[in-house]
Amino acid sequence: MTVDHAARDGFSALFSSDGKDHHREPLATRLLHSFLNVCNEGRIHGEMDGRPAASLFLKSDIGDAPISFENYIEYLACEVVPYSINLSSPRCLGHMTGVVPDFVRPLADLVTRLNQNMVKREASGIFSALERQTIAMMHRTVFGHPESFYNEHIQNPSSTLGVMTSGGTLANLTGLWIARNTSFAPSGSFTGIENEGLPAALRHYGWRDAVIVGSNLVHYSVDKAAGILGLGVRNLIKVPVDRSNGIDLDALRRCVRNCTEEGRKIIAIVGIAGTTDCGSVDPLDGIASIAREAGVHFHVDGAWCLPLLFSSRHCSKLAGVEKADTVTFDGHKQLCLPSGSGMLLIRDPHAARVIEKQTRYILQEFSGDLGKHSIEGSRPATALFLHAALRLIGRNGYGALIDESIFRAQFMADLIRNRPDFQLLTEPETNIVLYRYIPERFRSACTRDLTTAENQSISTCNERIQQAQFRSGRSFVSRTQWDCASEQGPVTVVALRAVIANPFTSQDDIRFVLEDQARIAQELAAV
Numbered sequence: 001m002t003v004d005h006a007a008r009d010g011f012s013a014l015f016s017s018d019g020k021d022h023h024r025e026p027l028a029t030r031l032l033h034s035f036l037n038v039c040n041e042g043r044i045h046g047e048m049d050g051r052p053a054a055s056l057f058l059k060s061d062i063g064d065a066p067i068s069f070e071n072y073i074e075y076l077a078c079e080v081v082p083y084s085i086n087l088s089s090p091r092c093l094g095h096m097t098g099v100v101p102d103f104v105r106p107l108a109d110l111v112t113r114l115n116q117n118m119v120k121r122e123a124s125g126i127f128s129a130l131e132r133q134t135i136a137m138m139h140r141t142v143f144g145h146p147e148s149f150y151n152e153h154i155q156n157p158s159s160t161l162g163v164m165t166s167g168g169t170l171a172n173l174t175g176l177w178i179a180r181n182t183s184f185a186p187s188g189s190f191t192g193i194e195n196e197g198l199p200a201a202l203r204h205y206g207w208r209d210a211v212i213v214g215s216n217l218v219h220y221s222v223d224k225a226a227g228i229l230g231l232g233v234r235n236l237i238k239v240p241v242d243r244s245n246g247i248d249l250d251a252l253r254r255c256v257r258n259c260t261e262e263g264r265k266i267i268a269i270v271g272i273a274g275t276t277d278c279g280s281v282d283p284l285d286g287i288a289s290i291a292r293e294a295g296v297h298f299h300v301d302g303a304w305c306l307p308l309l310f311s312s313r314h315c316s317k318l319a320g321v322e323k324a325d326t327v328t329f330d331g332h333k334q335l336c337l338p339s340g341s342g343m344l345l346i347r348d349p350h351a352a353r354v355i356e357k358q359t360r361y362i363l364q365e366f367s368g369d370l371g372k373h374s375i376e377g378s379r380p381a382t383a384l385f386l387h388a389a390l391r392l393i394g395r396n397g398y399g400a401l402i403d404e405s406i407f408r409a410q411f412m413a414d415l416i417r418n419r420p421d422f423q424l425l426t427e428p429e430t431n432i433v434l435y436r437y438i439p440e441r442f443r444s445a446c447t448r449d450l451t452t453a454e455n456q457s458i459s460t461c462n463e464r465i466q467q468a469q470f471r472s473g474r475s476f477v478s479r480t481q482w483d484c485a486s487e488q489g490p491v492t493v494v495a496l497r498a499v500i501a502n503p504f505t506s507q508d509d510i511r512f513v514l515e516d517q518a519r520i521a522q523e524l525a526a527v
């Protein structure tokens, strides 16, 4: 066999950091500049000349000969980076991902270069202890146990205060996995649902079915969890919300009673702290009482609004979260951290034993390997970002950020209320604003009196505005569907959705976004 020396040397050079690679840094900086040029023009993304992005990625042949790093950077700088989405733009109000503080850049470099693997201590060293400390900081923020509790559990290999995850989806799944396994724990000859599966569990305990209960604004990751956990998506029961978009507690009580009467075991009731649609918070304290009375696991999905706990002005909206059994949290949403900063917090430090896994080459009984409880195997040390942010921004910094975001959402709601061309669809409880544009011919009618056909026509108009706004690259909000009351009963309409969480979004930016939409609407009406 012959060795291709040129290929081998080129390969080695790609891994080296012996000084010969210093040309890579300025090249990589070029990438950033190609993106910043787009940002400096105040745009959300570069103009694609009408070409669909996918048309640039149609070749599937790798090619045998490698290209140079310089050529690859050139390609990225010209063909890829300018067309990514400028999520840090103060006029990009569409989604829950946004601006990242600058201190993250050197830390991200460190995380990548150290390439620690959090699945096992032998590959993560001190970072396992750092991750446990980060989890404990958030656990204390939510559950507020005394100092002695944290002294006992923070680094105790037999205690689990939480699990870091890639995001809210896996945190919800992990919480509901614990709930399912606790509901169908080993008893007598039955060795537990994790081992024997759902049909055996139902037979042993004498239930007809197993269900999860949440409101009809529950995030679709809970649908995924119901499927993955073998319950079936249709066994996620969605209870209606009340006028403030929180779960209707009377309806929840009735649902719990009906489930018990019908032989359906509720493995968890899910409360939402910050719905994806409109940022509303469920009445967590009320749900906690119902769950406790029924002996059911209480899971809170706080992916969006858990950081309200940092604000002395708004933390009371989350009253009752401390009674949850498990709580989902996402650092990459309102804490402005890079993706991969999700977490499940677990009130009882021993509750995670029901999902614990051991294997022969790692994760042995007292190893303290973090992979014992995480769905993911190999996992990066992204806990470093949250660890740093909690020190560098701190409770006060994040509290101020939350206060500002909610204040600006109220400002936007006031602007909308005072304009004849827009309609506020619901009062924002936190920092997501739902509204729609009303074309001139419908403005004189009271919006409750609009017919289904008229609402349909307004929805089509809003859909076109939102798509045109995205294409323009000047500003952006997302869109969803919203159930409104009308003379003919509930009607589902297209809603524009502004997520206000970027600290640099000013009142002028918010005015700009609305003016931009009004201008687009007029342009569309003219053609």
Ligand SMILES: Cc1ncc(COP(=O)(O)O)c(C=O)c1O
Residues within 6 Å of the ligand: 096, 166, 167, 168, 169, 170, 172, 219, 221, 272, 274, 275, 276, 301, 302, 303, 304, 330, 342
């Ligand atoms: C309320 C809620 N829960 C869970 C998730 C899922 O989070 P992730 O995208 O980090 O998996 C989201 C995402 O938007 C969310 O809004």
